[in-house]
Amino acid sequence: MKEFVLIFRLSNQSQEKPSAEQMQERMNWLAGIAAQNKLVDKGNTLSPVSAKTVRPDNVVTDGPYTEIKEFVSGYIIVKTDTIEEAVEMAKANPIFKLGGNIEVREIMKRD
Amino acid sequence: MTDPAASPRELLPHLFRVEYTKMTAVLCRHFGLQHIETAEDIASETFLKAMESWGKKGIPENPTAWLYTVAKNKTKDYLRRQAVFETQIKDAVKPREQLTFEEPDFTPQMINDSQLAMIFAVCNPSNAPAAQICLALQVLCGFSVAEIAAAFLTKTETIKKRLLRARANLRKDHFQVKQLEPAAIAERLDTVLRTIYLLFNEGYFSVSGDQLIRKDLCSEALRLGLILTENPLTNTTHANALLALMCFQSSRLDARANEAGDTILFEQQDKYLWSQELIDKGNYYLVNACTGDEVSKYHLEAGIAYWHTTPTDQHKWEHILHLYNQLILMEYSPVTALNRTFAFAKVYGSEAGIKEAEKLQLHDNSYYHSLLAYLWATTDIHKAIASYQQAIRLTKSAAEKKTLLSAIQRLHEKRC
Numbered sequence: 001m002k003e004f005v006l007i008f009r010l011s012n013q014s015q016e017k018p019s020a021e022q023m024q025e026r027m028n029w030l031a032g033i034a035a036q037n038k039l040v041d042k043g044n045t046l047s048p049v050s051a052k053t054v055r056p057d058n059v060v061t062d063g064p065y066t067e068i069k070e071f072v073s074g075y076i077i078v079k080t081d082t083i084e085e086a087v088e089m090a091k092a093n094p095i096f097k098l099g100g101n102i103e104v105r106e107i108m109k110r111d
Numbered sequence: 112m113t114d115p116a117a118s119p120r121e122l123l124p125h126l127f128r129v130e131y132t133k134m135t136a137v138l139c140r141h142f143g144l145q146h147i148e149t150a151e152d153i154a155s156e157t158f159l160k161a162m163e164s165w166g167k168k169g170i171p172e173n174p175t176a177w178l179y180t181v182a183k184n185k186t187k188d189y190l191r192r193q194a195v196f197e198t199q200i201k202d203a204v205k206p207r208e209q210l211t212f213e214e215p216d217f218t219p220q221m222i223n224d225s226q227l228a229m230i231f232a233v234c235n236p237s238n239a240p241a242a243q244i245c246l247a248l249q250v251l252c253g254f255s256v257a258e259i260a261a262a263f264l265t266k267t268e269t270i271k272k273r274l275l276r277a278r279a280n281l282r283k284d285h286f287q288v289k290q291l292e293p294a295a296i297a298e299r300l301d302t303v304l305r306t307i308y309l310l311f312n313e314g315y316f317s318v319s320g321d322q323l324i325r326k327d328l329c330s331e332a333l334r335l336g337l338i339l340t341e342n343p344l345t346n347t348t349h350a351n352a353l354l355a356l357m358c359f360q361s362s363r364l365d366a367r368a369n370e371a372g373d374t375i376l377f378e379q380q381d382k383y384l385w386s387q388e389l390i391d392k393g394n395y396y397l398v399n400a401c402t403g404d405e406v407s408k409y410h411l412e413a414g415i416a417y418w419h420t421t422p423t424d425q426h427k428w429e430h431i432l433h434l435y436n437q438l439i440l441m442e443y444s445p446v447t448a449l450n451r452t453f454a455f456a457k458v459y460g461s462e463a464g465i466k467e468a469e470k471l472q473l474h475d476n477s478y479y480h481s482l483l484a485y486l487w488a489t490t491d492i493h494k495a496i497a498s499y500q501q502a503i504r505l506t507k508s509a510a511e512k513k514t515l516l517s518a519i520q521r522l523h524e525k526r527c
Contacts, residue, residue, distance in 0.1 A: 031436035035448035
């Protein structure tokens with residue numbers, strides 16, 4: 001099986017706290033992947049507030065990298081036979097209701 | 112403890128279970144684990160003597176004290192014989208092993224400490240889980256090979272082989288049966304808890320239809336769990352969580368089977384047969400378990416078992432699903448995945464449950480098919496019956512087969 005990182009992005013506007021129902025949906029989604037024994041790493045949520053971006057020449061700005069008005073909000077790692085299967089998993093995530101998106105990237109193992 | 116009406120034949124098996132393992136634990140502390148067979152021989156001879164003597168003279172006033180006095184004398188005899196062998200027969204050229212001439216001490220404190228240390232001695236992380244449980248049953252619970260074989264529905268030869276290797280590990284291991292050191296606890300407590308957990312599950316979900324054996328296994332696991340919580344060194348939140356789990360599960364033991372030994376499904380159980388006493392104990396240990404910040408799988412499973420004791424709570428299944436979600440994220444197992452899906456279906460309905468279940472792809476698992484059958488039953492009886500039949504083909508348990516057959520029977524009746 002191959003491993004894929006699912007990278008979650010939210011737009012800058014959607015910063016309100018998720019409701020209990022949204023949290024439950026998210027948890028169900030994640031546990032549903034674990035129940036198929038296809039979760040490699042349940043990942044982490046990345047803080048949108050405690051964040052800095054370091055650029056060349058010692059330029060440090062507050063906040064995450066948001067050139068396209070989006071920031072990475074978290075990630076998980078799954079294992080599937082194909083990228084299509086990982087994409088199907090991503091499609092079921094409730095993030096789209098918040099206007100977010102998910103990037104699916106195969107992990108290239110270093111030798 | 113002395114019932115004048117009790118005959119030795121009735122009293123001895125009970126005393127044997129209770130005292131044999133305590134006696135060997137203390138003697139192992141005395142002789143060292145490499146001589147565990149000697150310890151067991153002395154304990155067995157003691158009971159043999161009790162059988163003979165009590166049959167002729169009647170049961171003494173304090174049978175336990177009688178047993179320990181005999182065990183003490185037999186130990187002294189053994190040591191004397193050893194000393195004779197050492198000084199007169201054995202070649203003087205050989206370096207002499209140090210011999211202890213101290214008498215074994217059978218005070219309650221010593222018995223408790225030895226038993227606790229013995230649990231840690233037996234739970235060696237290098238043993239395979241199946242062998243580990245056999246060894247625990249034999250050494251810690253005083254089960255005979257035949258009883259273990261009956262519990263596992265396995266041939267006695269297989270059990271003997273498992274025990275042989277595990278016992279060799281036990282003798283070779285340089286574990287000392289004495290006051291437990293924090294390092295030994297840190298190293299082995301997880302294995303100890305897991306062994307007790309598996310022992311309990313072996314009883315609770317046993318393939319053996321024998322209700323007595325199953326109850327025995329469960330109550331032995333509870334007893335070992337209690338030993339842990341009674342000692343400040345091992346009275347951890349995880350141990351309390353495990354004990355809470357076992358209390359909650361045990362509270363339903365009597366309701367889970369009818370007089371013929373057939374399994375009664377949760378939803379059809381007579382809730383008045385649940386033991387309130389054990390539920391209360393479970394609550395007590397669960398509160399103790401929640402004094403720290405750590406959450407173990409025992410905490411989560413105890414939480415699930417707790418919600419099962421509250422049949423009327425409106426949000427029960429949401430709580431249970433939430434706990435199963437956490438549990439599956441902590442440790443994958445097919446059983447957890449299937450139970451989680453059952454809870455999911457209880458919250459979101461059969462249709463959503465079927466979708467979630469089919470993703471699991473556990474085609475070799477009988478419970479996978481019986482879960483699908485259960486979920487199909489409300490919408491598609493044909494699919495439900497086919498899934499039940501598939502489950503019957505896969506199960507090894509006679510009791511489960513019977514339960515599944517009666518489920519099919521009910522569906523047929525519904526269709527007519």
